[in-house]
Amino acid sequence: MSSRRSRSRQSGSSRITDDQINDLVSKLQQLLPEIRDRQPDKVSSANVLQETCNYIRSLHREVDDLSERLSELLATTETTSAQAAIIRSLLM
């Protein structure tokens, strides 16, 4: 595909090589708990991208669940500003 080489106009970034893409994908693989231990050549880029999307979605769900829980706790806990200060110091 000769058009691949001729398209060199990119908005603000230099040309991306195949190697660069593979490098980025393998770096991404290291972040994902599901597949970070698998051999890099056994995991395709599509796999890594799919796992990334799944992982972000599951993190979003966890945050949503935690938000629900926190909203319940906030409603029931009679947290005065003094207690908030105590909690803050416990967190530090």
Add this chain to the structure above:
Amino acid sequence: MASSLISNPVVNSERSRESKKKKKKKIQNQNQNQNRTRWKTEVEQQIYSSKLLNALLQVRRNASSAEAPPRGRAVREAADRALAAAAKGRTRWSRAILTNRLKLKFKKHKKQKVGVTGKSRSKKPGVSILRMKEKRFPALKRKVRVLGRLVPGCRELSFPVLLEEATDYIAALEMQVKTMTALSELLSVAGGARANAALADRIGSNRLSPT
């Protein structure tokens, strides 16, 4: 406060575009390594914890004045805003969360998805995504697009930049989950302790004679 957060990154990004691109790439790589471990430090977690606590107390104060219990959605948005603020405007997703919040205030719309700011940014929409299409199968391109939608403000980004943003976003989300879990455990213990104390009072000081 949010406006100062936004005006600085805009000026910074314009300046960096004028400087040499190779230099920018080197600095980007360094920043990338720093950023990845940044979210894992104790300091970041503490900073985020206090921001989160303040935001949650604010949500509760707003909710009690409106006579409605704070819903999960409000807490989620406050937590996301606190997270974006903790990022100090260095990443696109954090800036997108904060600007989207401002847009919501002006438009008074309810938006389900964040990250619609991509429209204003696209000078050459998806040029690098077109390159991906030529190089790879359409399935990959589809996944890249899904990923771009999941990370706020990253719809029309080139592949390497998108991956960079996603990396930082994932690390930040992990820290967010860790902090919110710790906070909810603390609050439930605090609430439980108070409940126990109240119960002990009610049963009567006869049975539980203080020693």
